[in-house]
Amino acid sequence: MPETAGKIRIAVIPGDGIGKEVIPEACKVIEAAARAGGRAAEMVSFDWGADRYLADGVTLPADAPEMFRREFDAILLGAMGDPRVPSNQHAADILLGLRAKLDLYANVRPCILLDKKYTPLAGRSETDIRFTVIRENTEGLYVGVGGFFKKGTADEVALQEEVNTRKGVERVIRFACEFARRNGLKKLCMSDKSNALTFGHDLWQRVYHELRPEYPDIAFSHLYVDTLVMQMVRDPSQFEVIVTCNLFGDIASDLGAQLAGGLGLAGSGNIHPGSVSLFEPVHGSAPNIAGRGIANPVGSVLTSAMMLAHLGWDRESRWLDAAVRASLREGKTTPDLGGSMGTKELGDWLARHVAGHS
Numbered sequence: 389m390p391e392t393a394g395k396i397r398i399a400v401i402p403g404d405g406i407g408k409e410v411i412p413e414a415c416k417v418i419e420a421a422a423r424a425g426g427r428a429a430e431m432v433s434f435d436w437g438a439d440r441y442l443a444d445g446v447t448l449p450a451d452a453p454e455m456f457r458r459e460f461d462a463i464l465l466g467a468m469g470d471p472r473v474p475s476n477q478h479a480a481d482i483l484l485g486l487r488a489k490l491d492l493y494a495n496v497r498p499c500i501l502l503d504k505k506y507t508p509l510a511g512r513s514e515t516d517i518r519f520t521v522i523r524e525n526t527e528g529l530y531v532g533v534g535g536f537f538k539k540g541t542a543d544e545v546a547l548q549e550e551v552n553t554r555k556g557v558e559r560v561i562r563f564a565c566e567f568a569r570r571n572g573l574k575k576l577c578m579s580d581k582s583n584a585l586t587f588g589h590d591l592w593q594r595v596y597h598e599l600r601p602e603y604p605d606i607a608f609s610h611l612y613v614d615t616l617v618m619q620m621v622r623d624p625s626q627f628e629v630i631v632t633c634n635l636f637g638d639i640a641s642d643l644g645a646q647l648a649g650g651l652g653l654a655g656s657g658n659i660h661p662g663s664v665s666l667f668e669p670v671h672g673s674a675p676n677i678a679g680r681g682i683a684n685p686v687g688s689v690l691t692s693a694m695m696l697a698h699l700g701w702d703r704e705s706r707w708l709d710a711a712v713r714a715s716l717r718e719g720k721t722t723p724d725l726g727g728s729m730g731t732k733e734l735g736d737w738l739a740r741h742v743a744g745h746s
C-alpha cells in the first residue's frame with residue numbers, strides 16, 4: 389500500500405456521458421474529506437474521452453501509463469462510451485489500455501448492501517449482503533485473441549480464445565486470500581467452470597488447491613459458476629470473498645451490484661498492488677440520462693472511498709461511507725432510487741455531511 393499520509397495526487401479522467409457529471413461531485417466530496425482531515429488531495433483532470441477523440445483523434449497518449457506511475461498515487465475514472473463513436477475505439481484504448489498497460493490484474497467489486505430498502509431480495513438486510521467479488525482483470529476471454537474465417541458467409545467461423553496463465557491465475561487467487569486476511573474475512577469462494585472448461589479452468593483448480601495450505605485461517609469453498617449465481621440469489625449471506633475469472637467476474641459482480649442496490653451505488657477498483665491503481669464506478673456513461681443532471685453520484689463517491697482506503701486514508705474513507713449511508717437512510721437520493729435530488733444537489737449534501745467531521 390502506498391505511503392501517502394499527508395498529501396495525495398489523483399489523476400482524474402471523467403470520460404463520457406454521466407462520467408462528466410458524477411466525477412466532479414466525487415472530487416468535491418474527496419476535497420471536503422481532505423479538508424476535514426487536515427490533509428491535501430490534489431486532483432489533476434485529463435480530458436480524454438469521446439469529445440477529445442472526435443476533435444483530434446487522441447485516446448490514450450503513449451506516455452500516459454508511465455506518467456501515471458511516476459506522478460500519481462491513483463487514477464479516478466468516470467465512464468467511457470458515446471453513441472457518436474460506435475466503434476468504442478477511444479474507450480478500448482483508454483480503459484482497456486490502462487488496465488493492460490498498468491497491469492491492473494485484480495478488479496475489486498464490493499457488493500455491500502448499505503440500506504435494506506434498496507435490495508430487490510425480499511427479507512434480506514445489510515447483514516446478508518456483504519461480499520466482494522474479485523475478478524481477474526487482464527486475461528481470460530477478454531484478451532482479444534481470435535479471428536474470423538469466411539466472415540459474412542454461411543460458413544463463417546468466429547473464434548474467441550480464453551487465455552489463462554499460471555502467473556495470472558496464481559496472483560489473483562493470492563490477491564483474494566490477502567484481501568480476505570487484510571479485511572478480517574474468513575470465507576473465500578473460488579468459482580470456475582472446470583467441469584466443462586477442462587483445460588483453462590483445470591489450471592484454476594490446480595492453483596487453487598496448491599495455494600489453500602498457505603492460508604489455514606481461511607475457509608475455502610469452490611462452486612461452479614452456474615451454482616455460484618444461483619446461490620448468490622438464494623442465500624448471499626454465505627459469501628464474503630468470491631474470486632473468479634474475467635468473464636464470470638464481470639457477470640457475477642453485476643448481479644452482486646444489483647443485489648446491493650443497483651448500478652448507481654456500485655464502485656470498483658482495478659488494482660496492481662504496490663503500483664498506481666485505477667478506481668471507477670461500475671456503471672457506464674448512461675447516454676439515456678446524460679446531460680440531465682440526474683445521474684447518481686454515489687457509485688463514484690463509494691469508489692472514491694475505496695481509493696482513499698487503498699491510499700491509507702482510512703478515516704476519510706469511512707467519512708465518505710458514512711455520508712452515503714446517511715443519505716440512503718434519509719432518502720436523499722437521485723431518481724434511479726426513487727428520490728428527487730439532482731446529481732449536484734446530492735454531491736453538495738454528501739460534501740456537507742463529510743465536512744461535518746471537521
Ligand SMILES: NC(=O)c1ccc[n+]([C@@H]2O[C@H](COP(=O)([O-])OP(=O)(O)OC[C@H]3O[C@@H](n4cnc5c(N)ncnc54)[C@H](O)[C@@H]3O)[C@@H](O)[C@H]2O)c1
Nearest residue numbers: 467468469470651652671672673674675676677683684724
Ligand atoms: N466502465 C465503463 O466505462 C463502462 C461500463 C459499462 C458500460 N460502458 C459504456 O457506457 C455506455 C452505456 O452502456 P449501458 O447503457 O449498457 O450501461 P450504463 O451503466 O451506462 O446504463 C445502464 C442503465 O443504468 C442507468 N444508470 C447507470 N448509471 C447510473 C447512475 N449513476 N445513475 C442513474 N442511473 C444510472 C442508465 O441510465 C441505464 O438505464 C456504452 O457506451 C457502454 O459501452 C462503459
